[in-house]
C-alpha cells in the first residue's frame with residue numbers, strides 16, 4: 001500500500017469510529033508496533049536508495065497526520081460521551097415526585113401515650129412489669145382466696161413448665177404486690193400494659209388487651225380521693241364535665257369496690273359506658289405487706305385502654321384495633 005492509500009484509508013477509519021474504545025483499536029492498527037505505518041516503514045529497505053529520503057519523509061508526515069486525526073477525533077468523542085453521560089444523568093426537577101407515604105400513630109399507641117401523660121400529671125409514678133406474671137402476684141397477693149369464684153372472671157393462660165406457676169398477666173393490678181415488696185407508703189403508682197385472658201373473641205372481648213392501673217396508698221386517703229382522681233382523669237381523656245358513675249362491684253383486692261362508667265352520647269342520647277373497676281385498697285393487702293391498715297388507706301383503679309378510643313371515636317369492634325387494616329388506621 002502506498003502512503004496516499006494508507007492516509008485515505010486511515011482517515012475514513014478514524015471518522016467511522018463510534019467511541020473511544022473503537023478509536024484506541026484504530027490507533028493500534030495504524031501506529032502500533034505491528035501497525036500499517038510501521039509496516040510501510042519496513043518497505044523503505046527495498047526502495048531505490050535515491051528514493052529513500054523522500055519516501056521516509058512522506059511516511060513520517062503520514063504518521064503525524066494520522067496522530068493528529070486521532071487526537072482530534074478523540075477530543076470529539078470524549079466530548080460527545082461526556083454530553084451523553086450528562087444527558088443520562090440529568091434529572092428533571094420539575095417532575096412531580098414519587099408520593100411518600102407518611103406513617104402515623106396507631107390509635108392505641110396514642111391512647112397509651114395520652115394515659116401516661118395524664119397519670120404522670122396526676123402525680124403517679126409509672127412502672128412497667130413483665131407480661132408473664134407469677135400466679136402469686138396475679139392472684140394470691142391480690143387477696144384471692146383459693147378456689148374463689150372471682151377466678152372465673154379471669155380465665156388464665158398458664159405458662160407451662162415454669163418453676164412457680166406463671167400466667168400471662170390477666171390484670172395489670174398484679175403490679176400491686178410487686179411494688180408493695182419494695183416500697184413503703186405514701187406512694188402513687190401506675191402501670192400500663194397488656195393483659196391476656198382465655199376468652200372467646202368478639203366485638204367487645206379480646207384474648208389480649210391493655211389496662212391502666214392506678215394504686216395510691218397514704219394517710220387519710222378516702223373514696224373522695226378516688227372519685228376526684230378518676231374525675232380528673234376522664235376530664236382530660238374525654239373532655240371536662242364528663243359524668244362518672246360508680247356502682248358497687250366486687251373485686252377481691254378492694255373494699256368497697258366499684259364499677260366505673262362514664263356518660264357518653266351515642267346517636268345523640270347519653271349512655272353509660274363501662275371503663276373498668278376501682279375501690280379502696282383491701283386492708284388484707286396492706287397487712288400482708290406489713291402496712292398498718294389503721295394508719296394507711298389507699299385507692300386503686302383499673303381501666304381498659306381499648307375502651308377509650310372505642311368510646312371516643314365510636315369504634316364498634318375491638319378487633320379493628322388489632323387487625324392493622326390501613327383503611328381503618330388511615331382515619332386517625
Ligand code: DAH
Pocket residue numbers: 170171172173213214251253254276277278279299300301302303
Ligand atoms: N383488675 C380488674 C379487672 O381486670 C379491674 C380493677 C378493679 C382494677 C378494681 C383495680 C381495682 O385496680 O381497684 O377486672
